[in-house]
Amino acid sequence: MTTKRSVVVGCGSYLPSRVLTNADLVDMVDTSDAWIAQRTGITERHIAAPGELTSDLALHAARAALDAAALDPKEIDLIVLGTATPDNTFPASAVTVQAGLGITQGVAFDVQAVCSGFVFALATADNFLKNGAFKHALVIGAETFSRILDWKDRTTCVLFGDGAGAIVLRAEPAPNSQNSRGVLATSLRSDGRYKDKLYVDGGPSSTGTAGHLRMEGRDVFRHAVAGTGDAVESVFGATGYAAGDVDWFVPHQANQRIIDGAANRLGIAPEKVISTVERHGNTSAASIPLALDAAILDGRIKPGDLVLLQAVGGGFTWGAALVRW
Ligand code: ACO
Numbered sequence: 001m002t003t004k005r006s007v008v009v010g011c012g013s014y015l016p017s018r019v020l021t022n023a024d025l026v027d028m029v030d031t032s033d034a035w036i037a038q039r040t041g042i043t044e045r046h047i048a049a050p051g052e053l054t055s056d057l058a059l060h061a062a063r064a065a066l067d068a069a070a071l072d073p074k075e076i077d078l079i080v081l082g083t084a085t086p087d088n089t090f091p092a093s094a095v096t097v098q099a100g101l102g103i104t105q106g107v108a109f110d111v112q113a114v115c116s117g118f119v120f121a122l123a124t125a126d127n128f129l130k131n132g133a134f135k136h137a138l139v140i141g142a143e144t145f146s147r148i149l150d151w152k153d154r155t156t157c158v159l160f161g162d163g164a165g166a167i168v169l170r171a172e173p174a175p176n177s178q179n180s181r182g183v184l185a186t187s188l189r190s191d192g193r194y195k196d197k198l199y200v201d202g203g204p205s206s207t208g209t210a211g212h213l214r215m216e217g218r219d220v221f222r223h224a225v226a227g228t229g230d231a232v233e234s235v236f237g238a239t240g241y242a243a244g245d246v247d248w249f250v251p252h253q254a255n256q257r258i259i260d261g262a263a264n265r266l267g268i269a270p271e272k273v274i275s276t277v278e279r280h281g282n283t284s285a286a287s288i289p290l291a292l293d294a295a296i297l298d299g300r301i302k303p304g305d306l307v308l309l310q311a312v313g314g315g316f317t318w319g320a321a322l323v324r325w
Pocket of ligand 1: 030031032035039040154155156158159215217218220224252253254255258282284312313
C-alpha cells in the first residue's frame with residue numbers, strides 16, 4: 001500500500017573539466033562542425049580524465065545534491081545509480097559511491113537501462129520510498145561513454161560525452177493533492193526486439209572485453225521521436241494532467257532534432273523545453289539530471305513547477321516521470 005510520496009529535496013551535477021569541441025573532432029575523424037551541429041545540435045562535450053571513473057563523477061554529483069538538500073550522507077539509506085559504464089563488471093558502482101560518502105547503512109545498487117537509466121533509477125527509488133522501505137534516496141545518473149566509443153567511427157563518436165547528475169528524494173506523508181510536491185507518476189517500458197539497434201559489441205559473457213558502442217542511427221532516431229509516447233500518456237493518465245499543464249519538459253539529451261521532434265509530438269511549446277545537448281552532448285543516464293541541475297541553477301525550474309521527464313535508450317528502453325518539483 002502506498003503511504004508516502006517521494007519529494008525532491010536536492011539536485012547536483014558534475015562535468016569533467018576537459019572539453020572536446022567539434023573543431024577538436026575534425027582533427028580525429030572525417031567530420032565537420034557544420035555536419036555535427038546541423039544533425040545533432042551538439043557543439044562540445046566533456047571527457048573524463050585518465051583514471052577518472054564513473055563512480056568519481058557520481059560521487060561529485062551526489063555530494064552536490066546532498067549539499068543542495070542540506071542533508072548529511074548518513075541520512076541516505078538507498079542509492080540507485082543508473083549507468084551503462086560502471087567502473088568494473090562488478091561490484092556495482094553504487095557501492096563505491098556509498099563507501100565514498102562514508103555510508104554503511106541501507107542499500108546501494110546499479111540500474112542498467114542505458115540512456116533511460118536515470119528515469120528507471122528514479123522509478124525504482126520512488127517505489128521503495130512510497131512503500132516505506134527507505135527514508136532518503138540518492139538517485140544518480142553517471143556515465144563515461146568516452147570509454148566505450150570507437151574513436152575512429154565518425155557516425156557515433158561525435159554524439160556522446162561524460163558527466164553525472166543526482167537528486168535526493170525524501171519520503172514524506174502522502175498528500176491527497178497533485179498540487180503538493182513529489183513524484184506523481186512514473187512509467188517504464190522496454191522492447192527487446194530492438195536490442196541490436198543500439199548496443200555495445202562486448203561484455204563479460206561474450207567477448208570478455210568492454211566493447212564499443214554500435215548503432216543504427218536512423219532507426220534509433222525514429223523510435224526516439226515516434227515510439228515513446230505511451231510512457232508519457234501513462235503518466236498523464238495516472239495524474240489527470242495533460243501536455244498543456246507541464247511547466248518544464250526535460251527529455252533525455254540525445255540530439256536536438258530528437259528533442260524538438262518529441263516535444264512537437266507531445267504538443268509542448270519550445271520555450272518549456274530544457275536542452276543542454278549543445279554543451280554536454282549525449283551523456284546517456286546522466287543527461288536528464290545534468291539538464292535538471294542546469295535549469296535549477298539558472299532559475300528556470302522552481303519548487304512547485306510541474307516537470308515532465310522523458311527518456312529513451314538502448315534495448316530499446318523508455319520511460320517518463322511526472323514530478324511536482
Ligand atoms: N560527419 C560527417 N558525415 C557523417 C558523420 C559525421 N560525424 N556521420 C555520418 N556521416 C555521413 C554518413 O556516412 C552519410 O554519408 P553517405 O550519405 O555518403 O553515406 C551521411 O553523413 C548521412 O548519414 P546518415 O546516418 O543518413 O545521417 P542522418 O541524417 O541519419 O544523421 C544521426 C545521423 C545524427 C546519427 C541521426 O541518425 C541520429 O541522430 N540518430 C539518433 C542517434 C542518437 O542520437 N543516438 C544516441 C543514442 S540513442 C539515445 O540516446 C536514445
